[in-house]
Amino acid sequence: MSIHNRTPRSSWCKVTFQAVATGLFCLSLVGGPTCLAASVPLDKLTGVVVDDAKAKTVGEWRNSTSSGNWVAAGYRVHRGPDASMQFTIKPVKPGPHHVRLAYSAGGNRERATPVTVAVAGQTKSYKIDQTKKPSDGACFHDLGLFDIPAGQSVVITVSTKGTSEYVIADAVQLLTPAELKVALSKPLPFGSAPKPTATKKDPPKPPAPPPTFKRQAAKNAGQSLAADALDKLVASSLKLESSFNVIDDEAFLRRVTLDLIGRQPTPAELDAYRKDTSNTKRATAIDRLLASESFGTNWANYWRDVIAYRQQEPELTFHDYGPFNKWLAERFNKNVGWDEVVFNMLTARGKIGQQPAATYIGFHQGNAHRLAGETSRIFMGVRIACAECHDDPFVEGLTQERFHGVAAFFARTNAKIAQLTSDNIEVLDKGKGEHRVPRGKVDLKPTTLDGQSIALGKNDLDRRVALASALVSGDNRQFAQAYVNRVWGRLIGRGMIEPIDDMGPGVEHSKVMPQVLDALADHLIASNFDTKSFMRLVMNTQVYQRDRTRATDHVALASPAVKKMNGDEVFASLVAALGLPNVTPERQKKTAAVRFPPPPKSTRDLVADAFSFDPSMADADVPRTMKQAMFLMNNPQVQARINASPGSDSLLARLLKSEANDGVIADHLYGVVLARTPSARERKIVQDYVTDIDQRTEAWEDVLWSLINSTEFTTRK
Amino acid sequence: MSNGPIRSFLNVGTTCDGVVSRRAFLKQMSVAGAAGAAMSVGWQDMLVAQASELRKLGRSMILLWMDGGPSQFETFNPKVGSPNQGPAKAIKTKLPGVHFAEFWPRTAKVADRMAIIRSMRTNEADHFRAIKLTRTGYPINPTLAYPTWGSVVAHELEEPSVELPAFVRVGKPRIQTRDVNAGVLGPRYEAFRVDDPTKIPDDLLPTTTADRVRRRLSLTDRLDQAYADRGAKRAVSEKKAIYDRTSRFVLSSKTEVFDLEKEPKWLRDQYGHTSFGQGCLLARRLVESGVTFVEVFSTGGRNDAGWDTHGNGFRDTPNLCAESDAGYSTLLLDLEARGMLENTLVVWMGEFGRTPKIKKDGGRDHYSKGWLACLSGAGVKQGQVIGATDKDGKDVTDRPVGINELYGSFCHAMGMNADHEYVVGGQQPIRLVKGAQVVPELF
Structure with a gap:
């Protein structure tokens, strides 16, 4: 068995979303991928090596051997912005040396780990992406060539400052260029033969390509909005006359940091913000946070909870939202339009582990009733689930047939439930079948709530693409309004329509600011469902920056609530x-x-x-x-x-x-x-x-x- | 059936799910509200009034859950002489003519404290679906998470003056995903979980002295007051309410209830040194301290098959029966000796029974067409067998009992009105039990 540790084709086996100790390193082998996790003993490495056991640490570093390869007894892990580890290493002879840092990479690691190398009065700084494999593909990352004067040491510091994910530090190594060449030509000297922990017989089938999203221009494309125009609109809707206190800088920074990246500001961030004297400092802070990777994670967590809280886990499977969260976070960070994100969720096929977008369908177990009810509730803010069993006598025209018309879009959706690992849940086409009202005798044509239908006999993908296209279209204002109401609800602490997912039609509710809801929906559609633009707009308003300490009930609708x-x-x-x-x-x-x-x-x-x-x-x-x-x-x-x-x-x-x-x-x-x-x-x-x-x-x-x-x-x- | 002390005026038409449409409910409410106004009480006051009336009965319930589905043949309905019986012999019980399987010597001696229903009949023979049905009273519903019965009872009968939570779960289900939680009733009525009855639950006891915790709480109050004055009044009062309740609990001398070391050794021995046995002892202590609902899981402690003995049934069943025999019988005697049995409904059951047909290695598959549930205490007529299956244990030949009747009977024993509806989030009234009936022989 030969192990090619330098150019692994497949990267990660499975990395779950909360530091779960299953991230096993995968190396490509003849006959299929095998996962390895193994130790490299100190005495088998060339050059000079200092292990984490000999490093100076600040903060609590936990030892781990959960994933990847490591030097000696394991690698150290820390999460949180308050720790550091310092290695001091001295070459046998002075001269040029490669400084190498060992870490075990993983999907839950920090993407910008601060590392510095200090030698001969010079310091070089790096941001290492520890979700990516080190440069030798297995264990060591080359930080570059340094000329080390006689009698001097190199100090390598791994810090967690400004990080939010797991930071790994394992060992450092000095190799002369000649030693490096030899080291790279050989496999890592594992202490014992790495044990394969999982072997698959067949290479996985390439997943079915997801259908591409094509945005259609909305017939009545609205206008985009500026923050002051939005403030005026809110003021006129609520007939607000007096001015209001704006929240102080510190409270603003905590509010906006929590809302955008899901944590409070660090003392350092607070300090930098206090020192900023420009009058656009709030806008600058908003832009800085929108550009942070944690923005995607925070909003992915939010939508995960929206979806997960109404799901019941299938028997014998533990739902792991890790891959879905990661996928969604990436989409938000890349500023993919909300319409496209939802289209992807509704039309994805294949195994969830490979196609995380399929999580939405897969975790609903492909159940047509649940998908009809939840898709309407989450993405359109319409609750139709009552009509599953009977015409809703209180919502004009919400008949049982209309509910099942929506369900018919999922008539051929199948989710193969896997035991234990939800990654193996697979979304497939049943290949046949039509939908009926329970105990009904008539096959129902898939029909949206606003009456657009497609013919019977279509395959699963065609059905779901038809539904998704109609749903996310700029002409379906309810889709945009549902997003607006939800995000407004999270930022302001109260939706313009409450309950937040019960916006009608046919439901009596207090529409507090219908013009504002409309204008924001217009803005969202006009911006091609750009979620960062939407948040930037709301957060730059006076409404969002208001202090509600002495707010009357009336004003309370237009200032963020304590939540x-x-x-x-x-x-x-x-x-x-x-x-x-x-x-x-x-x-x-x-x-x-x-x-x-x-x-x-x-x-x-x-x-x-x-x-x-x-x-x-x-x-x-x-x-x-x-x-x-x-x-x-x-x-x-x-x-x-x-x-x-x-x-x-x-x-x-x-x-x-x-x-x-x-x-x-x-x-x-x-x-x-x-x-x-x-x-x-x-x-x-x-x-x-x-x-x-x-x-x-x-x-x-x-x-x-x-x-x-x-x-x-x-x-x- | 009797409908309990006060018949609810909220009895409006329900759908197939027991859910009244919110509109109808609100309409009904406005009528009731008008009537209420005349008496100068609102409908919410009326609900509160009713709940406190019910509480006066002071009833509690202990559910002994045989997780996985216990066999009738190896427990309380052996079929001597039938090819379906297998090697387990039958023994005499305190009740003339009534036999139990040989693994239940101690329970046999307290059979006169039990009402044994041998004719349970349901439609669900899949664990997940059956657990939903038998622990909530409602069939599985993918769009509505019905709460587990303990949450319903806690919601209806919780006594605010008791420092302890109203609903406690002891032990763990054998498989985590086959479980039912508070569902639509939410975290407020979730069980307080004691995974291991021989250990003090996590995060229960302060890591410092009670005086110091009080001192800290009073400092927190002062800081919170400053926050309240900056526009967070509601958030502070909500938080204070839960901290008051929590500190009453964690600083109460009643937390001693979780310390089984306080019990004499001989009694702990009697209950048996298994998670289930000690769990039964803890259940008694909890009920004694004012807890309304306790459920105790029996899983045998050896594997996650529990009572689900498809394979190696003849190997595993004696072990399972031994833990249950000791815990169950001791609990009944202990409650009786303390005069608590008359106010405590004790129920022994699982999600279904097991097939008459025996597999090669002594296992049996799932069976929902003739299984068992045993009730004691809380006014139940004890020392009787209700219903029967045929000589081979295949079909119910007398008095089939469904879940609606079992749950109707629970309500009756607990002094709860099964037709009462509870309201979730102000909009979804759900009936305690749909189509409730009482098994008249029980009372």
């Missing part, structure tokens, strides 16, 4: 505030006795379980739960990060050691926990408390605990 943060946001905030590590227990193995082991729950999963909610619910209906309170009050992992007793390496312990001034400590804690400066009143509350308790460490632990358990920490103002 609960979801699980992803709370976890990101805990990481920012406490450096909470994301600990993932080992995956339980599938055995004869335990055939269906559930995936392990990481710290992030625990937080998501407690704090996540169905985003289609109004904020007032999202329950606060005992589980949430118990987690923040008592969870040992959280408490360990609050603990500042001697010997603890928590942020607080370090702060108390280096800082004596209570005011500075209070400001610092408010900065990391709530991303703002405390008010005079809050400073006094804290100062009085600290003065009152004689034990200094205990007092500050109490303050930090109280900030973490404050309402503000888990809400967005």
Whole structure:
């Protein structure tokens, strides 16, 4: 068996979305891909090598051997922007050397890991994309050739500053150009033969190409809108006359950072923003955040929750949204139009692992009824599910037949459910069949809610393409309006129409600002469903930047409400505030006795379980739960990060050691926990408390605990 | 059937799903609201009033769940002399003429505290579908997630003055995806989960002293007040309500209920040192402390097949029966000795039974046409067998009982009006049990 470790054809076997320890490195072999995960012993490597065990670390680095290849006993992992690892390495002889950094790549890794190489008074900086394989294709990444003077060392620093994903650091190596040439010509010297962990007999079939999306110009193309025009429209719709307070800079930055990239600003970001004196600093901040990779992740998480919360998991399969999230995040970051994204979701075929867009159909198990109901609800803001069983007597014309007309578009959709791994769920064409009303005798023509129908006998793809094309068309205003209402709802804290997914027709609801809804839908259509443009527009308005501290009910419709943060946001905030590590227990193995082991729950999963909610619910209906309170009050992992007793390496312990001034400590804690400066009143509350308790460490632990358990920490103002 | 203390005036027409259209409901509400206004109470007050009336009965329920579907032949309906019986012998019970399988010596001695329904008949013989049906009372519905029964009971009968959660689950289902949760009732009525009854649940106990937690909470209150004054009044009061409830729970001396070390060794031995056995003991302690609904899972602890004994049935069934025999029988005696049985409905069941036909290695497949459910306590007439199957255990020959009757009977025993409708998100009234009937022999 020969292993070509330099030019693997297939890259990743399976990387799930939350640091689940299954990312196994795949190498191409004769007879099919095989996944390998193996250790390279120190003594088999040439040149000079310093392993992570000998590096100087700041912050908590967890050891792991979950995926890829590693040097010696494993590689180190950290998530969160507060850690670094420093390797100092000295060559045997001075002269030119290649500096190489070992890391195990993976889909959940940081795309811009800051790395510096310092030698002879010069420092060179890199941003390493650790989702990509290192340059030798297996273990080591070449940082370039450095001339090392006699007696000098090279200092290589891997930092997590400004990162949000997993950062890996494993080892560094110095090789002369000649040694490098030899090293690259041979396979990695594994300690023992790598064990294949999965072998497939047949190479996977190439997935069916997804149908291409062609945008049709809308018949009544509307106009795009500017922020001040939108403000005027809102003011005239609500007959607002007086002016309103604009939220202060710090609160604005927290609001916009949470809304765009799903976490609060770091103290460094806050500081840079404070220092920006230009009068376009808010617009600049919005643009900076829209350009961040986390923008896509944050909004992918949102739409994942919209879809997932009404799905029931099939028997014996654990839904893994990892590939879907990644796909969706990429689409949003590339600014693919919302119409195209939805078209892709509705028309995708094949295995979910290979065609993540097929997740929407696949996780609904290809069920025509569920797809009809959910597609209408999520993408058009129309609830028709009641008509599955009976004519809706309260919505004029919503007959059972109309529901099943929509369902008929999915009459031939089939999803083959796979056990355990949802990646293997496959969306296929049944090849035959028509749809009927239950116990009905007539085959129904696939017909949209507005009456466009196609002939019987069409294949699955033709049906779904017909539905998707009609749905996402600029002429179907409800599609644009549904998006507008939802995103407005998330940004302002309340949809223009509530419930957010119940916009009619035939439903009586209070249309608060119909002209605004229309104008925003026009803007969306005119911009070819450009979601970044839409958010930029809303966020640059006075409406979005308003302070509602003393808002009347009337004004409340036009200023962002205080709303609960979801699980992803709370976890990101805990990481920012406490450096909470994301600990993932080992995956339980599938055995004869335990055939269906559930995936392990990481710290992030625990937080998501407690704090996540169905985003289609109004904020007032999202329950606060005992589980949430118990987690923040008592969870040992959280408490360990609050603990500042001697010997603890928590942020607080370090702060108390280096800082004596209570005011500075209070400001610092408010900065990391709530991303703002405390008010005079809050400073006094804290100062009085600290003065009152004689034990200094205990007092500050109490303050930090109280900030973490404050309402503000888990809400967005 | 009797409809409980107050018949709900919310009884409007339901659809096939037990869901009243929201429009009809609101219309009905406005009529009721007008009537309510005359009495100067709103309809919500009326619902609250009704719930507190029900609570006065002080009934609790313990559901012993044989996860995977227990065999009738190897439990409480052996067919001696039939080729379908297999090697398990039958033994006499406290009830003259009634036999159990030999694996149940201790339960046989308390058969006079049980009402054994031998004629359960349903249409679902697939785990997932059957679990949905038998744990919610409603057939599976892909577009509506009916809540598990414990959530419904917690929603109806929760007693706010009790520091503990109203609904506690002990143990875990054998396969995580074959499960039912609070569904449309949402996280507020989700079970408080105790995966391992011999361990204190995660995040329950503070990592510092109660005094210090109170001190911290009062500091948090002051900081929250500052936030409330900056426009977050509603968010703060919502959060405070849940923190009040949570701190009442986690700082309560009642959290001792989870510490089984407080029980005498002999009693713990009696219950059996299995997750199910100790879970039954915990269930008793919880009910004693005011918890309304407890479910305890029995899975045998050896594999994730649990009671789903397709293969190696003759190997696994004795182990499963042994854990259940000890826990179940001790629970009934313990509750009785403490005078709690009369107010606690104890139900022993699984999602279905197993086929009369025996497979080569002693396994049996799924069977929904003649299975078992046993009820005790809460006014149930004990010491009787209801219904029967034929001599080979194939068909129900007497008094078939469906899920609507079983659930109707649960409601009756608990003092709940099965026709009562609960409202989700202000718009979807769902009836507790659709087409509820009571099994009259039970009461």
